[in-house]
Amino acid sequence: MSASRPRRRQSGQPTISDVAREANCSPMTVSRVINDEAGVRSATREAVLKAIKKLDYRPNRAARSLAAGEQQRIALLYDNPSTAYLAEFLMGALEEANRSGLQVVVQSVADTDGETGRDIISRLISSGFRGFILPPPLSDDQSILDLILDHGAIAIAVGPGAASGNGASVLIDEFQAAYDMTSHIIGLGHRRIGFIVGNPQQVASSLRLDGFRKAMEDAGLEIDDRLVAQGRFTYRSGMDAAEKLLSVDPRPTAIFASNDDMAAATVAMAHRRHLEVPTDLTVCGFDDTDLARSVWPELTTIRQPIREMTAWAVRTAATMLRGKRGASSASTEAHIMPYELVRRDSDTAPSLLQRRPG
Amino acid sequence: MSASRPRRRQSGQPTISDVAREANCSPMTVSRVINDEAGVRSATREAVLKAIKKLDYRPNRAARSLAAGEQQRIALLYDNPSTAYLAEFLMGALEEANRSGLQVVVQSVADTDGETGRDIISRLISSGFRGFILPPPLSDDQSILDLILDHGAIAIAVGPGAASGNGASVLIDEFQAAYDMTSHIIGLGHRRIGFIVGNPQQVASSLRLDGFRKAMEDAGLEIDDRLVAQGRFTYRSGMDAAEKLLSVDPRPTAIFASNDDMAAATVAMAHRRHLEVPTDLTVCGFDDTDLARSVWPELTTIRQPIREMTAWAVRTAATMLRGKRGASSASTEAHIMPYELVRRDSDTAPSLLQRRPG
DNA sequence: ATGAAAGCGCTAACAG
DNA sequence: CTGTTAGCGCTTTCAT
Numbered sequence: 251m252s253a254s255r256p257r258r259r260q261s262g263q264p265t266i267s268d269v270a271r272e273a274n275c276s277p278m279t280v281s282r283v284i285n286d287e288a289g290v291r292s293a294t295r296e297a298v299l300k301a302i303k304k305l306d307y308r309p310n311r312a313a314r315s316l317a318a319g320e321q322q323r324i325a326l327l328y329d330n331p332s333t334a335y336l337a338e339f340l341m342g343a344l345e346e347a348n349r350s351g352l353q354v355v356v357q358s359v360a361d362t363d364g365e366t367g368r369d370i371i372s373r374l375i376s377s378g379f380r381g382f383i384l385p386p387p388l389s390d391d392q393s394i395l396d397l398i399l400d401h402g403a404i405a406i407a408v409g410p411g412a413a414s415g416n417g418a419s420v421l422i423d424e425f426q427a428a429y430d431m432t433s434h435i436i437g438l439g440h441r442r443i444g445f446i447v448g449n450p451q452q453v454a455s456s457l458r459l460d461g462f463r464k465a466m467e468d469a470g471l472e473i474d475d476r477l478v479a480q481g482r483f484t485y486r487s488g489m490d491a492a493e494k495l496l497s498v499d500p501r502p503t504a505i506f507a508s509n510d511d512m513a514a515a516t517v518a519m520a521h522r523r524h525l526e527v528p529t530d531l532t533v534c535g536f537d538d539t540d541l542a543r544s545v546w547p548e549l550t551t552i553r554q555p556i557r558e559m560t561a562w563a564v565r566t567a568a569t570m571l572r573g574k575r576g577a578s579s580a581s582t583e584a585h586i587m588p589y590e591l592v593r594r595d596s597d598t599a600p601s602l603l604q605r606r607p608g
Numbered sequence: 609m610s611a612s613r614p615r616r617r618q619s620g621q622p623t624i625s626d627v628a629r630e631a632n633c634s635p636m637t638v639s640r641v642i643n644d645e646a647g648v649r650s651a652t653r654e655a656v657l658k659a660i661k662k663l664d665y666r667p668n669r670a671a672r673s674l675a676a677g678e679q680q681r682i683a684l685l686y687d688n689p690s691t692a693y694l695a696e697f698l699m700g701a702l703e704e705a706n707r708s709g710l711q712v713v714v715q716s717v718a719d720t721d722g723e724t725g726r727d728i729i730s731r732l733i734s735s736g737f738r739g740f741i742l743p744p745p746l747s748d749d750q751s752i753l754d755l756i757l758d759h760g761a762i763a764i765a766v767g768p769g770a771a772s773g774n775g776a777s778v779l780i781d782e783f784q785a786a787y788d789m790t791s792h793i794i795g796l797g798h799r800r801i802g803f804i805v806g807n808p809q810q811v812a813s814s815l816r817l818d819g820f821r822k823a824m825e826d827a828g829l830e831i832d833d834r835l836v837a838q839g840r841f842t843y844r845s846g847m848d849a850a851e852k853l854l855s856v857d858p859r860p861t862a863i864f865a866s867n868d869d870m871a872a873a874t875v876a877m878a879h880r881r882h883l884e885v886p887t888d889l890t891v892c893g894f895d896d897t898d899l900a901r902s903v904w905p906e907l908t909t910i911r912q913p914i915r916e917m918t919a920w921a922v923r924t925a926a927t928m929l930r931g932k933r934g935a936s937s938a939s940t941e942a943h944i945m946p947y948e949l950v951r952r953d954s955d956t957a958p959s960l961l962q963r964r965p966g
Numbered sequence: 967a968t969g970a971a972a973g974c975g976c977t978a979a980c981a982g
Numbered sequence: 983c984t985g986t987t988a989g990c991g992c993t994t995t996c997a998t
Binding site for chain 1: 706882
C-alpha cells in the first residue's frame with residue numbers, strides 16, 4: 251500500500267537529526283546548543299558538542315535562515331574612500347561575514363545615476379536590509395545614521411569622528427594618536443612642523459588637527475598658520491598642500507600628513523623639489539594602509555586597525571541582528587580600538603643646518 | 609477539532625504561491641518560469657511574469673538553495689596581488705555575486721600558518737565549495753587549476769597569461785595591448801625606450817614584454833638589453849628597476865612599466881633624480897588602477913577592465929554551478945575582454961635635445 | 967504542458 | 983530543562 255517515495259537527501263553532510271541521534275536527544279536540543287541558548291543542562295550540552303565534533307556537523311545556513319525567517323544580509327555602504335582603505339575595509343568585513351555566516355552586500359552611495367544616498371538606503375531597507383556598516387565619511391553623516399535608525403534598522407559607524415549619540419560605532423582615539431605622532435616628531439628635535447589637514451567633512455580630520463595643535467602647544471611651540479594646509483585625503487590634494495608648505499620660508503623640517511596618501515604625495519613633492527626624505531624633510535602619515543609600505547622611504551605612520559575595526563562592526567551587527575529585542579540597549583555602544591605608532595624610514599632628526607637654536 | 613495553530617509567516621514578502629494565485633496557475637509553474645525552464649507555454653509564462661512584476665516578487669534565496677540542495681558559495685582565492693588590483697577585483701566580484709545571488713568567500717592562499725595553497729583548496733572543496741575564482745598569479749598556476757578541476761569543481765581564471773587547456777578564463781590580449789602602448793610611445797618620437805618587466809611567475813609579464821619587443825622590432829628599433837629591467841609588479845621593485853634604467857648612458861627618453869605601481873615608482877624615481885615627467889621622461893603604465901589617477905602627473909596607461917572581468921568570472925561560475933550536467937562542454941571557454949589605451953599626462957614627445965637624429 | 971505531494975534542514979511555538 | 987509538531991519558501995519527483 252504505502253510505496254515509500256524516494257527520499258531526496260543529497261549532500262552527505264550530517265544534519266541536526268544525525269547529531270541528535272548520536273547525542274541521544276531531540277533535534278531541538280541540538281538546535282539550542284548550536285544557538286547558544288540558555289536552558290540546557292551542561293551534561294546534555296557536552297554530549298551534543300561531542301556528537302557535533304564527532305560527526306563534524308556544520309549547520310546549514312540556508313535552512314537556518316529559512317526557518318528563522320531572517321534576512322541574514324547586511325549592507326556595506328561606501329562613498330569613495332581611498333582604494334587602499336576600501337580594500338582593507340572589505341577584507342575585514344568579508345572575513346568576519348564568512349565567520350558569522352552573514353551575507354554582505356557592498357553598495358556605493360556615490361552619484362549612482364540620480365539616486366541620492368538616502369534613496370539608496372531607503373531602497374535597501376525596503377528590500378529587507380536590517381543592518382548597515384558605514385565607513386567614513388558616511389559614518390559622520392548624522393542624517394544618514396538617523397534615516398537608518400528611524401526605520402528600526404541597525405547602523406554601525408566605522409571610524410567616525412566621535413561616537414554619535416545613537417547607533418554603535420568603532421573608532422580609535424584620533425586626537426591622542428595625532429598628539430602622539432606630533433610629540434614623536436617634536437622629540438626628534440623638529441621645531442617647524444607642517445601639518446596637512448584631511449577632508450573637512452570628516453570629523454576625524456579636525457580631531458587629528460586638534461591633536462597636532464595640542465601637542466605643539468604643550469611643547470611650547472608656536473604654530474605658524476602658513477604651516478597648516480588643507481587637503482582632502484587624496485594623493486592629489488596632498489601634492490598641492492605639500493607644495494604650499496614647502497614654499498613657506500623658512501620651510502618646515504617635518505610634515506605630518508593626516509593620512510598615508512597625502513604623506514606619500516608629500517614625499518613625491520619633496521623629491522621633485524630636490525629634497526631628500528628624511529634627511530632634508532621628515533614626513534609622517536596616518537592609517538598605515540598598504541601605501542605606507544609601498545613608497546620609498548617607507549612611511550612612519552599611525553597604524554589604524556581598519557580590518558579589525560570592520561570585523562568588529564560586522565560581528566556586532568550580526569549579534570544585534572540576532573537579538574531582535576532590546577535594540578536600544580546595546581545600540582549606543584562605542585568600541586575604541588588601539589592604534590600604534592609605527593616607526594619606519596621617513597623620519598629623522600633635523601639636520602644641524604636646519605636646527606636654528608634660539 | 610482542528611484548532612488552527614498560529615502560522616509563522618513573517619516577512620510580508622510575496623511568495624511563489626502568491627504569484628501562482630495571481631497568475632492563476634500552480635506554484636510549480638511559477639518555479640519553472642523563474643528558473644527559465646523549458647516547457648511552459650508562452651502565454652502562461654507571460655501571465656506569470658506579469659504577476660511577478662505586479663507583486664514585486666523576489667525569490668527567497670534561502671528557500672531556494674535549501675530545496676535545491678545547492679551550496680551557493682564560491683571562493684575567491686588570492687595571493688597578494690597589489691592592493692589596488694585587489695580592491696577592484698573584490699568590488700567586481702561582490703557586485704556580481706549580489707546580482708547572481710551567490711555568496712562569495714574571500715580566502716588568502718598566502719603563507720597561512722603552515723597551510724599550503726593546496727591544503728587550503730582541499731579543505732574548501734571538502735567543506736562543499738564547488739566554484740573558485742583565481743586572480744593572477746594563481747590563475748597561471750596549472751597545478752592549482754588541476755587540483756580544483758580534478759575534484760569536479762569549477763575554476764575560473766582571471767587574467768591568466770593564456771587561456772589554459774581546461775577551465776574557463778577571462779583575459780585581455782596582453783601582447784597586443786603592450787604592442788599598442790609601445791607603438792604609441794614610438795609614434796611620439798621616442799627611440800630609446802626602457803621597459804620594466806613584471807613578476808616572472810606571471811605569464812602575462814612575458815606577454816607584455818613580447819608585445820614590447822615586437823613593436824620595437826616592427827618599428828625597426830634595436831632593443832638595448834640594458835633598457836629592459838626586471839621588476840616584480842611592486843612599487844618597490846619599480847623603484848629599483850627605474851633606478852637601473854635611468855643610470856644607463858645614454859638614458860632612455862621613455863619608460864614603459866608593466867603595471868601602474870611600477871610606473872608610479874618610476875615617476876617618483878625620476879623626480880628624485882631631478883627629471884621632470886613627461887618633459888624629460890615619458891612614463892607609461894599598465895592596468896589603470898586607482899593609482900594611475902592618484903599620482904602626478906596622471907599616468908598614460910592601458911585600461912584593463914578588472915571589475916568587469918571579475919564580474920564575468922562570478923557570473924560564469926554561477927551559470928556553470930547551476931547547470932550541473934555537461935560541465936566539460938562550457939568549461940573550456942575563454943572570454944577575451946577589450947582593453948583601452950588611456951592617454952593622460954605622463955607622456956609627450958622627446959625634447960629636441962634628447963632626439964638624436966641618425 | 968501543468969499540477970500534487972513530499973520534504974530540503976532547521977527553528978518557532980507550544981506542551982510536558 | 984526537553985520534546986513534539988508544524989511549517990519557513992522553494993524544488994524535486996512523479997502523475998496527469
